[in-house]
Amino acid sequence: MTVTNEMGSADAALPxxxxxxxxxxxxxxxxxxxxxxxxxxxxxxxxxxERSYLVSGASGRNGGGVRMQWADRQNVELMMRSIDICKGLAQELGINTWFRQGGYLFLARTPQAEAQLERNAELHHHVGAPTRLLSPEAAREIVPQLDVTDVRVATYNPDDAVVFPWAFVWGYAAQAVKRGAVVRTHTSVERIEPEPGGRDGFALHLSTGESIEADTVINATGAWSVGLNRSLGIELPNHPHRHEIMSSEPLKPFLDPLVVDLACGLYFSQSTRGEIVAGVSMPSEGDDADPTEINLGSSMLFLGRLSRALCRVMPIARSLKVLRQWSGPYDVSPDGDAILGRTPGFPNLIQMCGFTGHGFMMAPVVGELVARNLVQGKDHPVLSRWSPGRFDDPSYTGRGETMIIG
Ligand SMILES: Cc1cc2nc3c(=O)[nH]c(=O)nc-3n(C[C@H](O)[C@H](O)[C@H](O)COP(=O)(O)OP(=O)(O)OC[C@H]3O[C@@H](n4cnc5c(N)ncnc54)[C@H](O)[C@@H]3O)c2cc1C
Incomplete structure (x- = not known):
């Protein structure tokens, strides 16, 4: 599949x-x-x-995991809606999204993780999500290749899924263009200025020398949002973090769910082409450096750490050959919740950032919420809870979602 003008182009005419x-x-x-x-x-x-080609950012570099297994009620409900949207998206967008509901299997090895999964299972039961609390032996019935020696408990939700990320991005782009949107690629917004004359709009200055005015601007630049915000003097507490991932040689299909080992932040799934796609939590070295510099290199440290974690939980991985390794930017928010909504001091600048390691799965529902708000004036509780202004609110507790994986 190639990116065509129907999905936007570098020479799309701007109004x-x-x-x-x-x-x-x-x-x-x-x-x-x-x-x-x-x-x-x-x-x-x-x-x-878009500064580069479509899928050049985190959206083209992620693991495609889509789950309703969260610790926070609102996130569970949002993700139930998102998965519902995903189910119909191939038809709606006219593209094969490779949406595969093999479930997510979480493994807990510590008393804290065990308590977390027990709380989750209870919450999910109340909300109507089909998550089941499992013994280690029952987890092995779902994935017989697992070594569950130290596992205390597991949770499994059969509705959780994995998708092919590029198809989502291309499908959304093609359908937006088909309905009249302009998608201009290979063009960077270098600077944003408030419009003169007391209007609440903006002038955006582009790398091509062009400018465009807008009533409303949405900052959806993910890990690059810090730099764009700074051009308006806005400081928000999100920052980029390099997250590495790899895929293996293709194996005969054997693994239905995406497996998460909470002890080390390991996650792995098998793609429809048979590759094992896996990532693991890594130390945040370099994250305190300039948040406008994004490192997308790969490291041996990651491969070593990942291999140890993967072979421990699934010993057959010992003979697995790694074919590709790459990284992408997480846009990390300090409390684990996204930064979404109107910016203090700039009501017509909407922030859509801070989605850390879960923005892909949330995009279908969040895009819908933001559009409903702008087009129909409809509010939603997350628009205040995740608001960019929360960090300045004296009642802000700093507590957000705790189930951040990777
Ligand atoms: C390795 C990895 C694995 C992940 N796994 C998962 C997962 O399994 N499930 C999940 O839900 N999430 C996952 N994530 C997170 C997810 O990919 C992101 O949260 C999501 O893709 C963010 O989407 P976005 O559109 O906000 O950002 P991006 O996809 O990064 O898009 C931002 C775009 O803005 C462009 N841009 C930047 N600056 C400018 C500018 N000045 N002018 C114009 N354009 C600009 C960039 O080129 C980029 O294309 C993962 C992330 C990584 C890195």
Missing amino acids: QRADVVIVGGGVMGLSTAYQLMRLSKGRLKVVVI
């Missing part, structure tokens, strides 16, 4: 002014563009500006 300019053509920006066009029935003038 002088748009109702909404979305900076960043990752899954967040493009799902929102699609929903804005769909809900406004093509009435809104929407422009997406």
